[in-house]
Amino acid sequence: MWGYSYPLDLQNEVTRREDQILDNLEVLIVGAGDARHIMKTLASSYMHPSQSITYHVIESSLEQVARSILLLSICLEKNLGLQEATRYYLEILGNTLLRPATAKYLAKCTKQLIDIPTCTIDCPWLSLEKFKHKDRDNLESIFKFWSRATCEGVPIINYWDRRIRKSLKTRYDCKEGVFDWDYYMVLKPRCINNLTIQEYRFWRNNGVAFTWLEGEPARSNPTLLNNIIQYGPGFIHYAYLGDIVNGPYFTWAVTEKKEDKKATDIAEREIMRAIHEIRTKEPLCEDYVGAHRDASILNGIIINEMPDIETENESWTNVGDKSKLDDKISWVEIPNHKIIFHPATSLELFKSKYEYVNRFHLVWIAHNMTKQLENLAPLASTGAPVIVESRKCMADLRKEDLENFTEELKELAQKNGLRLVHDFDSNEHTFAHFCKN
Known part of the structure; x- marks a missing residue:
């Protein structure tokens, strides 16, 4: 994942x-x-x-291909604000639950990305020509499932807890001790300076890696589900089979020196810098990062308890303005770069x-x-x-x-x-x- x-x-x-x-x-x-x-x-x-x-x-699976296309689309989409795109990227990358605003964006975006495998939308930076028609059809099904599942909800926290129980077995009742051991004895000395125990423990419990004060994660992230297959008018999938031990922090939150920031803040800064540089071809002013946030909460863990499971599974019948759903995605031009996906x-x-x-x-x-x-x-x-x-x-x-x-x-x-x-x-x-x- x-x-x-x-x-x-x-x-x-x-x-x-x-x-x-x-x-x-x-x-x-x-x-x-x-x-x-x-x-x-x-x-x-x-x-x-x-x-x-x-x-x-x-990539080893079509779900990973689809996720890469989605994440790249977020980075390149012109109509997203810099902070908006940054948080959409991080939440979809590493959170089992999304803020409602992110979930609405995901439902809208994936509905538009459905047209990429069928070549009915012009995507100049991407090529899927190496895939057979069957694989393209399956990619289309994955995007369709994501759009539908974001609105209807899937019990991803239940899936997560089942994986934890199966992994820990008799140690499940003392899981906090297991999490602390992995953090203090392995990850902290070996891998990452800015990952806090609160962030890691919260992610191990429920799969939510990145949190902010502005908005509470409450909607399922179906892009983390595996082996999605269209079956008649609906879909079947293999629940969550991904990582439940290490976390998504090693992609964007790793720094050589210890800073007075938590992993979420480091990752937000690095993603924001990358998207800004793609758009402007200029370095990002360091003063811009975190300027919108209260300095007193920059290093705090924002979420301390999970939302009600009923909120996670509440069905949305309509997401956003229908006229906006019909808008085509407009991407930043990257004429010297071409991304070609090949089958496994x-x-x-x-x-x-x-x-x-x-x-x-x-x-x-x-x-x-x-x-x-x-x-x-x-x-x-x-x-x-x-x-x-x-x-x-x-x-x-x-x-x-x-x-x-x-x-x-x-x-x-x-x-x-x-x-x-x-x-x-x-x-x-x-x-x-x-x-x-």
Whole structure:
């Protein structure tokens, strides 16, 4: 549902290793879980020489493809205010419950995104041409389900609690102690400076990661549900199967130094900066961030108790002004950037297709996709960086697990013609940097 590493400016990762600037940069992103690297690269592009970039993206499920499209659409939509877009992004990314305003936006936006897989809406920054018609139909069904489920409500907090009970078993009655152990003994020293125990504990209990004073989360976020299939006039799904241990904080809330802010505030600042830079091609004034908020509450946890479950499941028969629903989304122009999604089956097929062998100037691989190195290494061009996400930020793994991951990754990379550029230890480093021999 989300990644476990901070976003990278992929253009910077390539150009700092190249003697000459390439006219067209092609990067392959495998299993990132969200669109953070694309968003960061878009935001930073004004700081680099003009260059066309094609992002080839492979995700393990169509739900993750749909979520990436939705999150990118939020970042690029012209008609959203900066703070508005920032909070929509963070809530949809990492909260089981949304504020009513965010839920209304989600219902409206996904109703419009339904037309993207059928190509009845012009989306110049996106291509789904690599998907078969069946996959496009399933993507359309996912957007339809999200729009309907946002209005009708789904018991996502019940789904969350079932996962917690199944995971902890007999330890469920002392779950607060389990949460505190994971925070103090694993995540705090290993991964993140600004995540507070209150934020982490609240998220572990109910899946709400980011909260603000302005509005209470009360509506289900159906974009976190899995295996959505259209069945007759309705839909079936596999409840919530995502992360219940680590949280979505490692994508945008990681900073090298301890600041007098909680993770929500850091993430809000970084998302706001990225969206501003995409829109204006200029850096964001630091004084703007948080200027609308009372400094006395910047570091406090806003929500202390959950809303009534009846509110979560209350059905909306009509969302917003009908005339506004008919408005087409207007996106910021990004003429030098193109995002192409590929089906998961491409992982095995690419290395046997001449057009993809030695094609990519950078390959980024998620921590759970390392077994695919055999298929992915031949796709990188000679000298290209291959970046692999580590498992450093996974609270359910201990030191020995990370040491094993480090050794296995090094061995697998060497076997597939990849040279380690910097020393790598999954206990210490967020990424392993390799180079194609």
